[in-house]
Amino acid sequence: MQAFTLLDGLVAPLDRSNVDTDAIIPKQFLKSIKRSGFGPNCFDEWRYLDHGEPGMDCSQRPKNPDFVLNQPRYAGAEILLVRANFGCGSSREHAPWALLDMGFKAILGESYADIFFNNCFKNGILPIVLPKAELDELFAQVDAAPGYKLVIDLAAQTVTRPDGKAIPFPIDPFRKECLLNGWDDIGLTLRHADEISAFEAKRRVEQPWLFA
Amino acid sequence: MAQTLYDKLWNSHVVHQEADGTAILYIDRHLVHEVTSPQAFEGLKLAGRKPWRISSIVATADHNTPTEGWDAARGTATIADPISRQQVETLDANIKAVGALAYFPFMNERQGIVHVIGPENGATLPGMTVVCGDSHTSTHGAFAALSFGIGTSEVEHVLATQTLLMKKSKSMLITVEGTLGAGVTAKDIVLAIIGKIGTAGGTGYAIEFAGSAIRGLTMEGRMTVCNMAIEAGARAGMVAADDTTCAYLKDRMLSPKAADWDAAVAYWKTLHSDEGAQFDRVVELRAEDIQPQVTWGTSPEMVVAVTGRVPDPAAESDATRRSGMERALQYMGLTANTPISEIPVDVVFIGSCTNSRIEDLRAAAAVAKGRRKADSVKRVLVVPGSGLVKRQAEAEGLDKIFQAAGFEWREPGCSMCLAMNADRLEPGERCASTSNRNFEGRQGPNGRTHLVSPAMAAAAAVTGHFTDVRQFS
Numbered sequence: 001m002q003a004f005t006l007l008d009g010l011v012a013p014l015d016r017s018n019v020d021t022d023a024i025i026p027k028q029f030l031k032s033i034k035r036s037g038f039g040p041n042c043f044d045e046w047r048y049l050d051h052g053e054p055g056m057d058c059s060q061r062p063k064n065p066d067f068v069l070n071q072p073r074y075a076g077a078e079i080l081l082v083r084a085n086f087g088c089g090s091s092r093e094h095a096p097w098a099l100l101d102m103g104f105k106a107i108l109g110e111s112y113a114d115i116f117f118n119n120c121f122k123n124g125i126l127p128i129v130l131p132k133a134e135l136d137e138l139f140a141q142v143d144a145a146p147g148y149k150l151v152i153d154l155a156a157q158t159v160t161r162p163d164g165k166a167i168p169f170p171i172d173p174f175r176k177e178c179l180l181n182g183w184d185d186i187g188l189t190l191r192h193a194d195e196i197s198a199f200e201a202k203r204r205v206e207q208p209w210l211f212a
Numbered sequence: 213m214a215q216t217l218y219d220k221l222w223n224s225h226v227v228h229q230e231a232d233g234t235a236i237l238y239i240d241r242h243l244v245h246e247v248t249s250p251q252a253f254e255g256l257k258l259a260g261r262k263p264w265r266i267s268s269i270v271a272t273a274d275h276n277t278p279t280e281g282w283d284a285a286r287g288t289a290t291i292a293d294p295i296s297r298q299q300v301e302t303l304d305a306n307i308k309a310v311g312a313l314a315y316f317p318f319m320n321e322r323q324g325i326v327h328v329i330g331p332e333n334g335a336t337l338p339g340m341t342v343v344c345g346d347s348h349t350s351t352h353g354a355f356a357a358l359s360f361g362i363g364t365s366e367v368e369h370v371l372a373t374q375t376l377l378m379k380k381s382k383s384m385l386i387t388v389e390g391t392l393g394a395g396v397t398a399k400d401i402v403l404a405i406i407g408k409i410g411t412a413g414g415t416g417y418a419i420e421f422a423g424s425a426i427r428g429l430t431m432e433g434r435m436t437v438c439n440m441a442i443e444a445g446a447r448a449g450m451v452a453a454d455d456t457t458c459a460y461l462k463d464r465m466l467s468p469k470a471a472d473w474d475a476a477v478a479y480w481k482t483l484h485s486d487e488g489a490q491f492d493r494v495v496e497l498r499a500e501d502i503q504p505q506v507t508w509g510t511s512p513e514m515v516v517a518v519t520g521r522v523p524d525p526a527a528e529s530d531a532t533r534r535s536g537m538e539r540a541l542q543y544m545g546l547t548a549n550t551p552i553s554e555i556p557v558d559v560v561f562i563g564s565c566t567n568s569r570i571e572d573l574r575a576a577a578a579v580a581k582g583r584r585k586a587d588s589v590k591r592v593l594v595v596p597g598s599g600l601v602k603r604q605a606e607a608e609g610l611d612k613i614f615q616a617a618g619f620e621w622r623e624p625g626c627s628m629c630l631a632m633n634a635d636r637l638e639p640g641e642r643c644a645s646t647s648n649r650n651f652e653g654r655q656g657p658n659g660r661t662h663l664v665s666p667a668m669a670a671a672a673a674v675t676g677h678f679t680d681v682r683q684f685s
């Protein structure tokens with residue numbers, strides 16, 4: 001996993017609540033057996049005017065001019081500004097894979113669905129929770145200033161605006177450590193392999209029917 | 213100290229805990245399907261790792277599989293879409309290479325939706341941790357199991373370590389006391405709950421459903437309720453174990469046998485919240501207040517009683533919510549204040565891990581019996597949750613009732629719940645569906661989904677519009 005330390009990135013706004021993972025990456029693209037290549041189909045139904053299917057050349061498809069992320073000023077954005085309950089619905093990890101493939105490394109929102117939130121950390125994306133009032137200001141500032149960038153400092157746990165205001169954000173210490181170092185969860189867990197084996201052996205005696 | 217059911221399930225699976233509360237949690241049962249597992253098996257192989265405990269794995273193919281035209285002689289070649297076929301064949305190959313306690317491949321007599329086949333084969337048992345790369349894994353909590361959906365990286369983590377790294381959630385108790393009215397079902401209970409607390413109401417919580425109306429539900433009904441805990445934002449939903457739970461599990465294929473059975477039942481009977489256990493949040497509903505529900509928008513919380521009307525965004529004070537409502541009405545092609553019973557439907561779908569079990573089919577058949585699909589309804593799909601459900605329904609003659617009513621009787625699978633196979637809505641079509649998500653495009657690009665119970669779906673099929681099923685009794 002890529003380590004996340006400091007990000008100085010262009011911001012793109014998506015001013016809707018309850019954006020579900022079906023919207024982030026529609027199901028027809030879940031048929032892939034790979035982890036990569038989902039970027040061109042991220043937000044497919046909103047982004048294009050035609051219906052997308054796997055294998056299509058997205059550069060040739062008609063873009064929806066009304067979809068905010070299609071505006072040239074947001075091309076190359078690395079930070080996505082969202083509202084409440086982002087990533088609800090399906091557990092598909094294809095959603096963070098698609099966001100990452102589209103270029104997003106951090107998300108700023110009011111709240112996230114639990115599974116999506118978790119899936120982000122497993123892929124080096126930082127989902128930041130901010131109060132609604134801060135988000136309202138950020139949405140207004142992004143709208144008013146083309147080329148609007150933010151600096152996200154994970155170690156310091158701050159999002160810094162162009163006007164210098166640093167907004168603090170909370171993060172679970174364990175997750176922070178993993179992201180900063182780009183650690184692989186499986187490797188970390190396997191350091192406790194002996195404890196897992198001992199736990200399992202005891203369970204096998206207490207509830208043998210679980211091990212039939 | 214008095215413990216909640218969630219406390220008991222959590223505590224009995226903690227292998228190791230860090231100072232900040234992050235725990236290594238042991239996983240008893242790992243359910244696997246074709247869509248969210250290929251990258252996990254590949255990751256495992258690339259890292260040169262072996263699965264930790266193969267006997268924890270129960271697998272099936274369900275999301276991509278067609279629901280008609282099965283031909284055993286042609287095997288997976290029956291699957292017309294080459295990428296769907298590749299995904300199903302990749303699962304075949306992965307399970308062949310790795311092994312499993314049980315595998316129900318495409319067209320196997322026990323194949324079906326992963327959340328239907330787990331319980332009906334006794335692969336889901338009380339006191340277990342059950343995971344699957346699928347958000348509706350919350351279904352299995354109906355058996356007093358701690359069960360939740362995981363992402364593909366976590367699927368790989370469970371394969372490699374038999375554990376997950378996680379922190380304990382907050383706990384919520386939702387009680388439904390009283391007696392349900394005739395024609396009101398588990399689906400209406402859970403839609404009413406989501407209508408009350410919202411789709412993010414359960415975020416960060418594990419929900420226990422309790423109260424006399426929940427205790428009075430069959431296991432099928434409890435599964436329907438827990439299935440949609442995730443639609444309320446909660447990764448896990450659960451119900452205490454009782455005699456209903458044990459009676460359901462007796463003599464299932466993988467249920468404990470002989471002396472193990474008695475020991476298991478003795479343990480299972482302890483799986484309930486203790487008197488006086490504390491919850492972080494408590495929500496109370498009265499069963500008598502719950503009416504048959506119909507969703508009108510593009511989120512499960514956009515729900516009203518069948519006797520109600522499409523709400524008016526003008527009456528909503530919060531700007532973000534108002535614009536969400538307006539967008540939903542536009543997508544759904546609805547006008548504010550229209551009575552729900554005046555909304556016509558084009559398609560009816562009876563199926564999905566929410567409502568495709570034998571009881572659901574019985575409830576739909578009871579309405580369909582002796583009636584015909586309305587001429588204005590283009591098609592009605594009945595898709596049993598599994599091969600076992602299908603055979604049971606056929607033994608009871610339900611297939612004949614559906615066919616006589618002009619409904620299509622299909623092979624098991626996820627089907628039009630998410631339309632990854634050929635079963636999907638055409639743009640603009642309006643569907644009464646017994647599934648769990650009414651998101652934009654969920655049942656096909658620009659399709660319009662209204663979530664209802666199986667009886668309400670059948671009622672819409674025979675009248676051509678949403679109809680209060682209580683009129684039929």
Ligand code: SF4
Pocket residue numbers: 274275325326327346348564565566625626629630647648
């Ligand atoms: S029936 Fe629908 S919700 Fe259930 S597992 Fe299949 S696709 Fe998911």
